[in-house]
Amino acid sequence: MTEREVKRGIRQLSPIDVYMLLPRTNCKECGEANCMAFAAKLVNREVSLEQCPPILKKEHEKAYKKLQEILAPVIKEITIGTGEHAVKIGGKLVMYRHEFTYHNPAPIAFDVTDEMPLHARFPGEEAIIDRAKKVENFLYNYIGRDLKLDMINIRSTSNDPTTFRSAVEEVTKTTDLPLILCTFDPSVMEAGLIAASGRKPLIYAATKDNWKEMADLALMYDCPLAIFAPNDLDLLRSLSKTLIEYGVEDLVLDPGTFSNEGLSDTLNNFTMVRRNACKGGDELFGFPLIGAPITAWFGEKGSKEMLAWNEAYVASMLVSRYADILIMRSIDGWVQLPNVIWRFNIYTDPRKPVSVDAQLYAFGKPDEMSPVMLTTNYALTYFTVESDLKKFGGNYYLIVADTEGISVESAVAGRYLTAETIAEAVKNSGVAEKVKHKYLIIPGMAARLSGETEDELKNVGLPGWRVIVGSRDSSGIAKLLKEKWPPKEGEEK
Amino acid sequence: MKTLGEEKKLDTKLAKLLKLLGLEGNRDIELEDVELTIGELVLDPSALTSAALKAVTPPKMKAVAPPTVKPTTLLEAPFIPFVQEYPGKIKEVTLGATKSKGGSRKPVVIGGATTPAFYLFEKTPPNPPVISVDVFDMKVTLPKAIRMQVEDVWEDTAVWAKRAVDKWGAKVLTLHLLSTDPLIKDTSPAEAMKTVEEVLQAVDVPLIIGGCGDPKKDAAVFTKIAEMAEGERVLLSSVTLDMDEAGVLEGVAKAAAKHGHLILGFTALDLNRAKELNRKLCDYIPEGDILMDLTTAALGYGLEYSFTIHERARMAALMGDTELQHPVLSGTTNAWAAREAWMNLGPEWEPRSLRGPLWETVTALSLLLAGVDLFMMMHPDAIRTMKKVTQQLMTRGKAKPEKIANWVNAKI
Numbered sequence: 058m059t060e061r062e063v064k065r066g067i068r069q070l071s072p073i074d075v076y077m078l079l080p081r082t083n084c085k086e087c088g089e090a091n092c093m094a095f096a097a098k099l100v101n102r103e104v105s106l107e108q109c110p111p112i113l114k115k116e117h118e119k120a121y122k123k124l125q126e127i128l129a130p131v132i133k134e135i136t137i138g139t140g141e142h143a144v145k146i147g148g149k150l151v152m153y154r155h156e157f158t159y160h161n162p163a164p165i166a167f168d169v170t171d172e173m174p175l176h177a178r179f180p181g182e183e184a185i186i187d188r189a190k191k192v193e194n195f196l197y198n199y200i201g202r203d204l205k206l207d208m209i210n211i212r213s214t215s216n217d218p219t220t221f222r223s224a225v226e227e228v229t230k231t232t233d234l235p236l237i238l239c240t241f242d243p244s245v246m247e248a249g250l251i252a253a254s255g256r257k258p259l260i261y262a263a264t265k266d267n268w269k270e271m272a273d274l275a276l277m278y279d280c281p282l283a284i285f286a287p288n289d290l291d292l293l294r295s296l297s298k299t300l301i302e303y304g305v306e307d308l309v310l311d312p313g314t315f316s317n318e319g320l321s322d323t324l325n326n327f328t329m330v331r332r333n334a335c336k337g338g339d340e341l342f343g344f345p346l347i348g349a350p351i352t353a354w355f356g357e358k359g360s361k362e363m364l365a366w367n368e369a370y371v372a373s374m375l376v377s378r379y380a381d382i383l384i385m386r387s388i389d390g391w392v393q394l395p396n397v398i399w400r401f402n403i404y405t406d407p408r409k410p411v412s413v414d415a416q417l418y419a420f421g422k423p424d425e426m427s428p429v430m431l432t433t434n435y436a437l438t439y440f441t442v443e444s445d446l447k448k449f450g451g452n453y454y455l456i457v458a459d460t461e462g463i464s465v466e467s468a469v470a471g472r473y474l475t476a477e478t479i480a481e482a483v484k485n486s487g488v489a490e491k492v493k494h495k496y497l498i499i500p501g502m503a504a505r506l507s508g509e510t511e512d513e514l515k516n517v518g519l520p521g522w523r524v525i526v527g528s529r530d531s532s533g534i535a536k537l538l539k540e541k542w543p544p545k546e547g548e549e550k
Numbered sequence: 551m552k553t554l555g556e557e558k559k560l561d562t563k564l565a566k567l568l569k570l571l572g573l574e575g576n577r578d579i580e581l582e583d584v585e586l587t588i589g590e591l592v593l594d595p596s597a598l599t600s601a602a603l604k605a606v607t608p609p610k611m612k613a614v615a616p617p618t619v620k621p622t623t624l625l626e627a628p629f630i631p632f633v634q635e636y637p638g639k640i641k642e643v644t645l646g647a648t649k650s651k652g653g654s655r656k657p658v659v660i661g662g663a664t665t666p667a668f669y670l671f672e673k674t675p676p677n678p679p680v681i682s683v684d685v686f687d688m689k690v691t692l693p694k695a696i697r698m699q700v701e702d703v704w705e706d707t708a709v710w711a712k713r714a715v716d717k718w719g720a721k722v723l724t725l726h727l728l729s730t731d732p733l734i735k736d737t738s739p740a741e742a743m744k745t746v747e748e749v750l751q752a753v754d755v756p757l758i759i760g761g762c763g764d765p766k767k768d769a770a771v772f773t774k775i776a777e778m779a780e781g782e783r784v785l786l787s788s789v790t791l792d793m794d795e796a797g798v799l800e801g802v803a804k805a806a807a808k809h810g811h812l813i814l815g816f817t818a819l820d821l822n823r824a825k826e827l828n829r830k831l832c833d834y835i836p837e838g839d840i841l842m843d844l845t846t847a848a849l850g851y852g853l854e855y856s857f858t859i860h861e862r863a864r865m866a867a868l869m870g871d872t873e874l875q876h877p878v879l880s881g882t883t884n885a886w887a888a889r890e891a892w893m894n895l896g897p898e899w900e901p902r903s904l905r906g907p908l909w910e911t912v913t914a915l916s917l918l919l920a921g922v923d924l925f926m927m928m929h930p931d932a933i934r935t936m937k938k939v940t941q942q943l944m945t946r947g948k949a950k951p952e953k954i955a956n957w958v959n960a961k962i
Contacts, residue, residue: 154854155862170961183962199850214961239958261958265624287951290629298627303620319949320942324919325671329631337632355960356953362904370935373912377857377919386962390898391905394890395849395912402854411819411855437852441889463818464851466887470763471818472792505733530889 070127072096078120078127080111099128102150102160131335132381133344134161135281135307137208137259138235144207146309146381147345152335154407162404163376164207165383165396166237167192168351170214171224185224189231191388197397200437201444204397210261210351210384211249212239218248225252237261237384241285243270250278259283259382261347262311268296272303280307283347287313288322290329297341308344309382316353316371323348323371324378331379345381348372354386365392372396376403412462413439417486421452425493428453428542430527430534431479432500433460433468445531451538454491458482465502476509484517495522496544498537501529631671636868639664640923641838642676643812643877645722645785646756652781652810655756658721660923661877666864667921670946678940679918682722682758683714684883684928687737687745688729693892695906696928707745708752715753718930719937724758724787725749730771731762739774746775750782758785758814758926765790769798776805787879788816788843791827803834814879816843819855821863825873837876841924846880848888849913856880857920864921877923885913886928907931915939 076096083091087108089098098104106112106128112121134148148160169185177184188209195206211228213221221240228236229252236258238249246260260278262285263271275282282305286293293312300308312326313319327346333339350372354364365387372383376399387393415434420443421427432442434457446453458478460468468474483489483497497514499507507524514522525544528537642662647653662676687707692700703710707725714720727742729735746759759775761768772786786806793799806813813835817824824842831840844863847856860878867874885891891909892902899905910932914925918940927933942948 153861153865155858155865172961212958214959216959241956241958268624269622287954288949289951291626294627294629295624299621299625302625313949313951313954315949315954318942319953320939321668321670321944321946322949324668324943325946328669329629329671333629333632336634339632341627349954349957352954352957354962355957366904366908366935369908370911370915370939374915374919377916390895391901391908394899394905395908398850398890399853399912399916402850403857405854407854407858411852435852437847437850441851461818464847464887467818467845467884471790472763472765530893532889532893 070100072100074127075099075124078124079109080117080120082111084111086110099124102158130160131338131343132331133307135309135345137164137237137257137281137382139255139257142233142235143257144235149335149381152331152379154403158406158408159404161381162400163348163381163383164235165372165385165393165400166208166210166235167206167388168210168212168239168384168386169224169228170212171217171221172214173224175227185227186231188388189228189234193232193234195388195390195393197390197394198444198448199398199401200440201447202401204401206388206393206397208235208237208382210237210239213242213245213249216240216242216245218245221245222248222252225249229253229256235259237283239384241267243267243274246271246274250274250280254278257281259309261285261309261384263296263300265292265296268300269303272300272305275305275307276303281309282307283309283311285311285313287311288315288319288326289313290326293330294339294341297344301341309347310342310344311347311349314349314352314371314375316350316357316367320371320374324374327375327379346379347382347384348375348380349384350375351384351386365389368392369396373399376400409436410462411436412459413457415457415459415482417488418443418455418457419453420446420455421450423452423454423491425491426543427492428498428538429456429483429488429492429494429496430454430498431456431458431482432531433458433463433465433474435460435462435464435468438464442531442534445534449535454486454488456482456486456488456497465500469503469506474503474506476506476513479503479506479510480513480517480519483514483522484519489519489522494543495519496525497522498525498527500531501527501533634672636664638868638870638872638875640864640867640875640877643838643841645680645758645783645812645924647781647783647810651783653783654750654754655782656721656754657783658756663864663921663923664868666861666868667919668943670943674944674946677923678944679923679925680721681925681927681933681936682724683718683720683933684724684726684760684926685710685714685749686726686728687742688735690728693886693906695892695903696886699930708748711749712752715755718933720755720933722756722758722924723749723753724760724926726760727771728760728762730764730767732764732767734762736767739771742771743774743778746779746784750779756783756785758787760787765793765796766798769793769796769802772802773805776802776809776811779811780809783810783812785812785814785841785879788814789827789831790816791823791830794827794830799830800834803831807835807839812839812841814841814843815876817845819845819847819859821859821866821874824863825871828873828876840876841879842874842876843879843881846882846884846913846917848885848891849909849916850888850890853913853916857916860917860920860922878921879924880914880917880922880926882910882914882917882925882932883928885910904931911935918943 079092081092089095130148130150132147132149144164145161151157174184175186192206197204238258239261260282262283284296315323330342334342350368353368369392412434460473504526640661640663644657646655646657665672729737815827863874891906907929
């Protein structure tokens with residue numbers, strides 16, 4: 058089997074193939090029960106090879122190399138930045154998400170130019186430090202996870218080395234976020250690289266005209282190098298080959314991002330490049346792809362909102378279609394929120410179940426007078442409610458009804474959540490033995506089931522239970538409890 | 551002895567070969583584990599002039615080959631697309647029927663894909679994906695961004711339908727008969743039929759008839775409407791395996807087949823169940839009259855499940871799984887179920903008038919790339935963007951490199 062075939066078949070890689078190359082001493086130094094268990098986790102990318110101390114020893118050098126080879130992703134993993142602020146891009150094992158989990162969520166780099174002022178002089182003016190701070194401060198809590206923005210793209214519109222150098226210096230003083238330096242002029246680039254020394258920025262970009270000088274800079278400053286070949290895959294591939302032969306190992310590919318009439322070419326190019334790498338074993342295309350939705354702002358007419366809107370949806374399409382890193386302009390919350398959430402989603406494990414176990418969950422330390430709520434077992438519904446309950450603090454019981462992994466609204470519409478299933482869920486949860494009160498809070502989306510549910514609860518042997526209709530969204534639970542809990546005797550009857 | 555001409559030919563051939571290997575130029579090259587076969591060629595060392603063959607590095611196509619000499623000119627490595635064959639094809643389905651075909655609609659054709667979505671480098675899709683606009687038969691709870699577009703007409707379904715067609719350019723309309731829900735208004739099948747009749751009069755686009763979700767009630771309503779709208783090729787949305795359990799699936803499917811309509815099979819993110827439902831439907835209705843709804847979860851609320859199941863379904867269908875070769879529909883308006891689409895999250899996330907429709911847009915575009923053929927949508931801005939993008943994605947070769955060639959210098 059040639060190396061390429063092995064890589065192409067990475068998904069079919071069997072733990073046995075990996076096991077045979079491991080030391081097979083079952084020393085447990087990796088924390089696993091034995092070498093076979095470690096091999097299985099390696100194949101699933103749940104551990105890294107270096108977590109096996111013996112394999113790093115001299116006597117296993119050959120096996121280590123071989124393992125590195127057969128475990129190497131088809132899309133090379135490239136590091137931008139250093140130390141704890143480094144970001145990894147690429148490292149994809151497959152083309153389609155259903156084949157295997159996508160690795161390394163695409164970082165988004167935000168544009169500043171060396172001709173911007175450091176601080177805004179009038180409201181709304183774009184400024185270097187203000188923008189860098191805004192990128193750093195972006196934060197959205199989504200089902201209990203903090204979603205953030207990632208990088209700064211420093212671009213030279215002045216084409217003047219001194220101006221660029223001082224802009225890069227200002228950014229490096231302001232933020233530790235990883236950087237892209239953006240100019241086609243090698244002397245301007247070098248000025249930036251000097252100012253960003255020790256930060257290992259991504260050099261953007263080598264073109265058909267400047268590739269030699271840019272390659273020298275990439276080697277001299279030990280930085281990854283992007284290739285820009287707009288809508289020209291022959292050139293992109295030729296540059297990849299040339300730069301590899303030149304000795305540059307870490308490349309990032311940009312086939313050009315076009316909005317509007319060029320959008321089709323953009324998506325086809327990204328798809329062809331990724332497919333050749335993943336399905337055709339084309340190693341010259343086995344590098345991360347960089348998308349630049351920022352180009353939606355150039356050469357297009359329209360209001361600021363319209364251009365930001367275009368940038369936003371182009372970005373989302375590139376997140377779906379193989380971009381491993383993005384350069385964007387708008388930092389506005391409404392533009393970035395859908396993208397950071399979509400990025401988070403698409404990089405999750407596709408084997409993750411759609412549903413959680415239907416059972417009784419306790420939050421905090423619920424006692425006999427704690428509120429009892431009910432929701433469905435769709436994973437996202439559960440995680441949303443869970444995240445809200447944790448945010449509010451306090452002690453609750455949450456009954457999760459089995460709706461075959463469907464959200465509340467759809468489950469009510471599709472008759473997966475009915476008075477009968479609710480009553481069953483309450484009975485099976487055993488919550489009636491844990492609390493002294495007889496109140497069940499149901500989702501606002503299921504309001505119309507409230508009357509029937511009280512009857513059904515009686516039928517399953519829980520007489521006297523009353524239903525309180527909760528908020529339509531779990532973000533409203535705190536307010537609801539403040540108003541309605543503890544229920545005053547008789548009020549709900 | 552070779553003639554001078556033969557020697558030259560040999561030189562050219564070798565130069566070509568070396569060029570193909572990306573090894574032309576004045577470089578140290580060593581041949582290892584390589585078999586050269588150039589016709590009946592006999593290599594005469596004297597013919598191997600220095601320019602052509604000093605040595606060869608192993609022509610393994612290894613990504614990182616430590617070079618002895620750095621290239622000084624661009625090494626050409628032309629791009630050859632990896633080509634895949636797909637034995638399967640998605641069925642082409644016509645929604646609505648013209649007068650000559652027994653209806654009174656402007657028909658719309660969807661499906662027919664022979665490659666994954668918008669792989670134009672393999673083949674241009676035969677039909678662009680189509681957007682159907684949602685209309686309800688009663689006042690419903692809607693997010694503000696949508697409500698303000700329709701609240702002046704939502705007491706009159708026919709007027710609402712007309713607005714969707716005339717103002718938002720709907721090519722297909724979905725009429726949701728929500729009021730038939732026994733837990734809402736329990737509108738009778740006869741009344742529902744009347745509403746459908748009004749809408750059929752008011753607009754000339756194909757209709758999708760949405761039920762309330764109650765298997766038995768939907769079956770009764772669908773059967774009645776199928777009869778009334780004979781020949782119009784409406785799409786009944788939707789039938790489920792629950793209808794089969796309730797013993798009403800057969801009746802609905804047979805009514806659809808008898809009166810010339812289409813059927814949408816709904817399953818919840820489960821391809822095995824989707825296949826099972828399609829198998830059952832095929833017993834009663836031509837397989838070319840079946841569409842699938844594999845469930846659309848909102849962005850932030852499970853869209854990745856929908857995205858992946860659509861990609862899987864489409865790939866399986868193209869690779870030959872006949873039970874999945876039906877066009878797929880997405881209830882994209884579900885995007886508004888995500889709180890991020892409508893909730894006040896604080897000033898830094900405003901304006902909601904953009905965030906909400908963008909939410910629907912991104913949900914739609916993600917599924918567009920996963921292969922969805924028919925979208926049910928609601929917000930005019932999301933609809934506008936989707937129409938623009940689907941149109942743009944139908945042709946290739948319009949990118950103008952000069953437009954972005956120097957973007958790094960552009961000022962905003």
